[in-house]
Amino acid sequence: MRIIFNLMGCSLGNNGGSLTIIKSANTLLRLGHDVEIADTARNQNSWIPLLVKHRIVKNINDIENADVIIATGYDTVKTTLEYKKNIPKYHWIRAFETWKMNESKIIEKIMKPSTKKIVNSICLKNKFLKYGFDSEIIRPGNDFDIFYPMNIRKDNKKIIIGGLYNNRNKEHRGRKRVDLFLEVAKKLKDILPDKIEIHMMGDDILKEKNIVDFYLKSPSEKEKNKFFNRVDIWVTFSCSEGLHIPPQEAMLSEACVVGVDEELAGTQDYLINDRTGIVLKSTEIDYILTMLKILIFDSEQRNFFGKTGRKKILELGDREENMKKLINIFERDMEKK
Template sequence: NGRFDIKIISFNRTKDSEDMRMYTQPVLYPNKKEMCCDQNDSDFVVATYWTTAYYVSEMIKNNLKTIPLYFIQDYESWFYPESDKKTGFKILNTYDLIKNKIVYSEWLKQKISRHSNNVIKITPGINLDIFYPRGIKSKRVKRILGMARPSTPRRGFDNMIKALKIIKEEHPYLEIAFFGPDDLKKYKIPFKYKNYGLLKEDALTKLYSSSDIFVEASLFHGLGLTGMEAMACGTACVLTDSGGPSEYAINNENAILVQPGDTQQMVNAISFLIKDDLARERLRQNGLETMNRYPIRNTAVEFEKILWSFI
């Protein structure tokens, strides 16, 4: 809205900003030291991952003017094996480095609040100017769409493949499609599928809109953005009851929620929606109505109010 001059800062870029869905080019520094020393004129600096919390802490060490915030997007200590206690300690330590922490879901707020105070939950949102039904479903064979990221174990790829293998055997004419950043050719997937890879938002929206069922199998989630996107595009969703999705997904009302790692529950849910067109349409319509309550503009307004409250 013009009241804030916002910039994204980083160093040693490893991913293209378009792949990361950034709406502005990041300001890139040659090293961490220069990045940290160049923020003295900022009113706020926001950490967005546990490693960046240490950078933000460094930025404000001798700078009383700049206000630090910590936008925590997932329960990151669970990203690592339980045996990696050193990394786990470093992550937990970040919750006390920065006083004010912001999260998107009640589940994540409760997780972080076990370790630290001053956790603020804001309402999540998506860009409904981009994610909306494109009206391109047809009376072709039904398509099941999944987000595939086997390189990240917490995304539940193995369990999703087990479930879809059973589904494909029971319904051989189904089309199964995936999207995501990983090359699936190196994985043994025991059925025919199409991988659309990493998609820009317009192409992803069209893929959601042309699919009948979206499946997400994560073991845990700070929010579950792909579920929100699929709902907003008019796709019936089978999601895991994995924490964050409960912020917007209600079982048997706007999605079917299954227990993380429970292959049979996932099979039952997908099979039910394949066979019952009325139930699938009901979830689709209810999902659309739900997502109309989550425009990203409302999230931005909430976040702006938080910023002003600290000035």
């Protein structure tokens, strides 16, 4: 099957969205499909190799003989529908991109057009159902050979609280709630200075060195796995995700994960309160501190969530399993043509 990922106007960079596209395309190639990325700029992702053909085009119809075409970012919907060949045209929606446009424009310009809608998470499916738009869920899958328990957490001298750092811009930092994490971290260190350490990971230059004890900048996947294996409690307050990937990778290492009860937390597919981790009912500081202190002093509960969390992520399947589900959708719709 000849599959085209449309990135015209979006392009590939060092970010989670691009990584998902590259890994999905590479997996489909390994499964025997002819996969190509249509783009308007060169590939700027340096994290992993891109194995499929990456073609810079001015017009989507410069791509020949596609069997299916997939819009990726919101900016690619229009050009996807402009593809002249009568084939299934999809939009794999991986975020509710309010940084691109407001909600009413998302519905008018993204959901109403006639692409077949695929989302990557329960929270996006539920979000669009509120407006009367159904979709199918295809998750990208995880790398079970890259993220796994290393049995080194027991060597920690203190309880390590981990989180994702972002300082790209005010809007992005706000959606990730980095400042909330840092505020909680500072208060925890004031309360329990001899008990905890704060470790963070990201691609930006860390400014808050007085709060963060260890910072891993632009890590390789091998370095990320070791980082997650040191973390006892991974905390995410993010409120604008599709399917949030770092908490899944932390869970695969058997870290205990704490998230938030938000419409677009991006953790609903795997973080189940009191079963696979903790879902905070509030972002009020004293409440967060209380819940985290319980976990800090209860290693048995942390270990339980670590085991059940990893099991849940394994149940969601690896990349090949999930890309085979995507191919099943394509084959079904091609038969209808």
